[in-house]
Amino acid sequence: MISIILPFFNSEEYLKESIQSVLNQNFHDWELILVNDGSTDNSKDIARSYRDSRIYYFEQENKGVSEARNLGLRNMKGDYFCFLDSDDVLPPKSLKSRLSIFELNPNIHFVDGRVIKMDKTLNITTQEWQPTHEGNPLKDLVSLNGNCFLGLTWMIKRISGKNYQFDTNLTHSEDLLFYMKLARNGGEYSFTDDPILYYRDTPHSAMKNLKGLEHGYRFTGNSIKEWNEVDKKLLKTYQFRYKKAMFLAYLRVFQPINAILTIF
Known part of the structure; x- marks a missing residue:
C-alpha cells in the first residue's frame, strides 16, 4: 500500500x-x-x-x-x-x-x-x-x-x-x-x-519567500557539516551553489543589498 x-x-x-x-x-x-x-x-x-x-x-x-x-x-x-x-x-x-x-x-x-x-x-x-x-x-x-x-x-x-x-x-x-x-x-x-x-x-509558492529560503539553506549547511559522509570539498560546493542561487534570486527582485549579504 x-x-x-x-x-x-x-x-x-x-x-x-x-x-x-x-x-x-x-x-x-x-x-x-x-x-x-x-x-x-x-x-x-x-x-x-x-x-x-x-x-x-x-x-x-x-x-x-x-x-x-x-x-x-x-x-x-x-x-x-x-x-x-x-x-x-x-x-x-x-x-x-x-x-x-x-x-x-x-x-x-x-x-x-x-x-x-x-x-x-x-x-x-x-x-x-x-x-x-x-x-x-x-x-x-x-x-x-x-x-x-x-x-x-x-x-x-x-x-x-x-x-x-x-x-x-x-x-x-x-x-x-x-x-x-x-x-x-x-x-x-x-x-x-x-x-x-x-x-x-x-x-x-513557498519559493517566493527568499529570506526563509536563505535561512533554510544556511540551517541545512550547518546540519550536514559534521557528517562523515560529507567531506570539506563537497560542503564547499554546497555553500558556493546555494550562495550563488540566493545572490541571483535577490538580484531578480531588485534587492542588491541582500544579494551582497548572502555571500558572507
Missing part, C-alpha cells in the same frame, strides 16, 4: 482538484492522509466531504507544513509513502509508474519521475524537469546540481521501525534536509520517465 500525505492550509481553491487526482489513480491500493493545518476557509468542509474509506482526515492548530507532514507520517500505514501539496496534481499513472521501478531492484529506496510545471490553471506548461541520477543520492543532494531534487517528489520505501520526521525549525529547505537524512542511511535512488507531478506555479 502507498500512503499519500497531503497537508493543507486555506486551500479551498485547489484542494478538491488535488484530492480528485488521487482518486483518479490507476493504482488503487493507497491511503490518503489529509492534514488540516488550522485552516479558516472552506478547506475543512471540502476535505471532510469525501466518503472513500481510503481517505483519512486529521487536523491541528496552525503549526506549519512540517508539523502537518509529521502528523501524517506518524499515522501512515503504507509500505511506501509520498507527499502531495494541496495545490498540485498527480497524473493518473503517478503512483503505479513509481511503484513499478521499485520492483526492478530491491536496493531501490527512493523513486522519482518527471515533473511538469504549469500555470495556475494547469493549462500551460512552463517548464519540465527530468531526474537523471541513479544510485545513492546523498552527494548529489549536497551538490545542489538538480539531478535528483526538485522538491517533495520522491516515493519512499518505508523501513519498519524508522521514525520519519521533518525538522520543524525550517519553513524552507525542510524537504532537502529530510531527503539528505534519508540518503545518509543508505538506499538507492532511481526514476521513471513518466510524469509523476503537475506542479502549479502560483504567486504564493
